[in-house]
Amino acid sequence: MINFILNGLEVQSEEGSTILDACKFYGIEIPTLCYYEGLSPYGGCRLCLVEIGNAENSRLVSSCTYPIEEGLIVRTNTKKVVSARKMMIELLLSICPQSKTIQDLASKFHVTSVRFPVRHEDCVLCGRCVRMCKEQMQGGAIGFTARGNKKKIETPFNIKSDECRLCGGCIYVCPACQLRCQGPDAPTDVCSGCLALEPTCIQTHDDYQCWMGTTGDCGTCEGRPDQTKKIDKR
């Protein structure tokens, strides 16, 4: 067992576990996107960042890939972590606002606007599909090609693959394929954020007053700031 310090608490974890493993064990919530249980960690989405080291020499690392070490100091919700995390979510929203996974992350971590021109692409290059295909389905039909802003996931030379068995594993794990609901505010870049909402009607009634749970149509929800906020489109 390895001893280290997690959010000020002295904790222990098994050798070989990552910071993320330890956080999950101790119930500390870390947002993730490219991480998928059962697949090897990738460390590309930069959502699971935590701050390690003491204050003067601290740096942010992806908790899903960083192995715990004896005496490591880990903090999961520092100012630096929170602002980096929010920017990552904002960038994700600007690529693929139609993904429910990403919209849920936005509402959970209080990202309420997107200040970049939205591209409406259907891939955020999290690499889940690549790892699913290779590691879980023993296929290896797709992979990353090119680099930088031209990076893509496709079959070699973008031609039909003989390795692909049409198992659908890639679609299953893809966050962009999990489309957001078409509820109120559907065309906006940031959705209403069903996750973050706490309707007040339940304080005066026996049940929730709207079947969606959160649209505020009944008028008893207190003024929701994100419903009146207009997205800065350029």
Add this chain to the structure above:
Amino acid sequence: MKQYRTHMLVCAGTGCVAAGSFKIKTALEKEIAKRKLQNEVAVISTGCNGFCERGPIVVVQPDGVFYQKLKAEDIPLLVEEHLLKGRPVKKLLYVPPAEAKPVPKMMDIGFFKHQRLIVLKNRGRIDPENIDEYIAFEGYQALEKALTEMTPEEIIREVKSAGLRGRGGAGFPTGRKWEICSKIPGNSKYVVCNADEGDPGAFMDRSILEADPHAVLEGMIIGARAIGATQGFIYVRTEYPLALHRIRIAIKQAEEYGLLGSDILGTGFDFSIEVKRGAGAFVSGEETSLLAAIEGKIGIPKQRPPYPVQKGLWKKPTNINNVETWANVPHIILRGAEWYSEIGTEGSKGTKIFSLVGKINNTGLVEVPMGITMKDIIYEIGGGIPNNKKIKAVQTGGPSGGCIPKRLLDLTIDYESLKQAGSMMGSGGMIVMDEDTCMVDVAKYFMNFLRDESCGKCLSCREGTQRIWEILDNITKGRGVAGDIGLLEELAAATKDASMCGLGQTAANPVLSTLKYFKDEYEAHIKYKKCPAAVCKQIISSPCQHTCPIDTEAPQYIAYIAHGQFDKAYDIILKDNPLLNVCARVCHHPCETKCRAGQGGKPIEIRALKRAAIEYSNGKKHISKKKQPTGAKIAIIGSGPSGLMAGYALANKGYAPTIFEALPVAGGMLAVGIPEYRLPQKALEEDIKRIVRAGVEIKTDQKLGRDFSIGQLLKQGYRAIYAAIGAHKSIKLGIPKEEMSGVIPAMEFLTKISLGEKIDVGGRVGVIGGGNSAVDAARVANRLPGVKKVTIIYRRTRNEMPAYAEEIECALEEGIDIQFLTAPTEIAVDDGYITGVKCTKMELGAVDESGRRRPIPIKGSEFVVELDTLISAISEQPDISFLGDDHDFEISGWNTFVVDRETLATNVPGVFAGGDAVRGPSSVIEAMADGKKAAEAIDQYLRRKEIEFEYSVTRPSVYVEPVKLTIKETLESTRQEPRKLETKKRSNNFQEVDLGLSKTAAVKEARRCLRCDLEVKEQDEKERR
């Protein structure tokens, strides 16, 4: 080895090869054989000499003579004169910039003299493809010492105490890295040399490999011994074919000599080196990517820990160092750590190689001791900035680095100080930037590079660099909005904090560093839609129109002239400029300094063409009927260019402006400051008439303070006041006895002459100063009857004289003597009257913050210039005596009005100020721009109290069809210069000296215009579709 009496060392680094040095070598060999000298003179090709600006280069040894910019045709003369007759050929030698005499010996040339060659000691001296030459210059002696006299621990200790730090950019202590790697147990260890060198503009590593590859090999073998490695790799980028070629030859030769392979030097130590080629990715310069690439995998960085020294190639301990780091090692071993640690600073030992590129006279490769100042590199070694442009910043560290602004040039070069300034040492790229470089464009350029080169794994780097680039792209296209800077800073912080590898973590540096020091340029682009360097095409349209303070549509009037349509050209000019006759003669044409035709050629004669349009059109008959003013009364104080322009603009808006002028004539500096031979009174009167007819009233002999006060004007119902009183008071010299008779302030002198008043001027006149008023005063004095000799005394050199170059040229033509590097110390008097001025000679010392060398007096060089009259013309200030003691205006330390930069409003409501009264001695066109702005501000002030300007990108009001030139015409066209009155015809009269262009010359010159505006027109149309 065969003995020769002379060696001709032909530089064969990539730069010189591209300039044709192999041809020079062949020509030399041929000529030498022809002259039967082949047994006396050897021709050897060497690696890069470093002075790449001057290639092809040949160094003659043992003379040490340096030949540059050679052509094959020069060779017969060179052989004849130098090799046979022993006389170096003057015209092929190097002449330092702004000097006249050539410097024959290489070690006397500033570029070489101030360098300290350790790593590059063999450059230009040996044939890199011959191991014997390397050995002859102490080559492989360090290896022998390390293998036979030292233990691995001793080697590491030596490198540690030498204080060598990684030269690849991060500066990690090399000895410590070796120590960590050596302590890890295991038999399989690797050493790697990083020769990927991806930074744009950096070619240090390339030069080392091309000039002295064995130095790198020797260092690696020693390192391998210290660490316990048996296999080494050199990873060279494919884009370096010559370096690859030479390192492969070097390895083969080393193997043949038993210096690589098994049982090296018979010590039982086995070590071999393999060369690996890069595949065109900047990210493979990052160590974990590089290792992945060597393993045959895709070059994507890995998380650290584990560090390569722990788990590197194939999970074995691997020590990676940069080419330059390895090349330092033999010197440390051979001469000892103590010797090495005496060079450099406390935290940064040894030397560093920089590739000095950009806007610098001496482009090339330099090796300097750590601790040298940036200033010394730029001026002593680099030779300063070409074309008399002003330096703006120096970019170091490549795309991961930042800019050092000109005010920090005293910075000493070492790892810590560069980091503190917001940049970094990096691998040694040093890009010099001048006033024509746009810092926002620089940030965009680096961002474009990085978004392309990012490996793409981390969202923060991949998207961060892309989004930052998008915002910068918008800003440079005039689409920036408030909030962009804040967003850039947020993105930069996120990219930096959240990315996994060095590329992402430093990707935001170009933006952060330019924002830190040049935020005003960003604001200019975003808010004011201005690119001060006139680079961002979508903002500027054409640099001439953009740079003109009053937005004159130069390309359009030039285009009309090219078509021979002078009337239409005249209309374009008049549209924005009522003082066109004035500007066509005396404007200092900032447009021409940014003219694209002037980059690598001669700028278009934009001002002379303006005059041609006026002269050859019928437009001057256009003077309209006098308008009756109807709107609110506005008072303007001063009828100089600023007041006149303000009056004209206000009248056109419907107001009733009245100009109050203190002198008996209208025109301000135009009438009494600028002499008749530059601006004839008739031309000025024509323009003033036009302005008056537009509805402007001018009252002369009305002096502020004597005849009226600002308070009185407001009481009389003037709704706003524009104070454009100019800067007419010459400031004192500050030397003893300047109150004597015979010492006249320049402005008083010029004004009295213009007004025809009597003034006592003796036969010998001296003028102190170097600006326009000094030269004007000198040229005027020179024309007065009775004046025999005029001398200008200036404390700096001709290059630094602020007066317009064309004025200085005319002064010299007219026989005026200019004593440069001379400063006055005291007036010589006799009997209460001046007899001369005591002066001391100056010499140029160190460079100060303005980028100019500060003049220091030479002791014992005092002398007297005998004079009858002395005119002081060192500078002017506004005369604010009218203000009295108790006033509300905010006045600066230079007696100028302090105003809001955007609205020209003073702190007193309703009172605005502009022109020289705010700027100090400035220019006609800038004063006019202030007048135009003040009119706009007053208009808004009166209509709704809130003054808010809207800014838009520069575009012409109309696009004139371009003319079609034949290829012959394009190749043969040269700049048509206006004719000047013959010098001998100028004595004792005030006839106009500039006679303008002839009609045919004007059309010819106009056809030279490159029509920069059309490119942007095309872009605009493309975007609309």
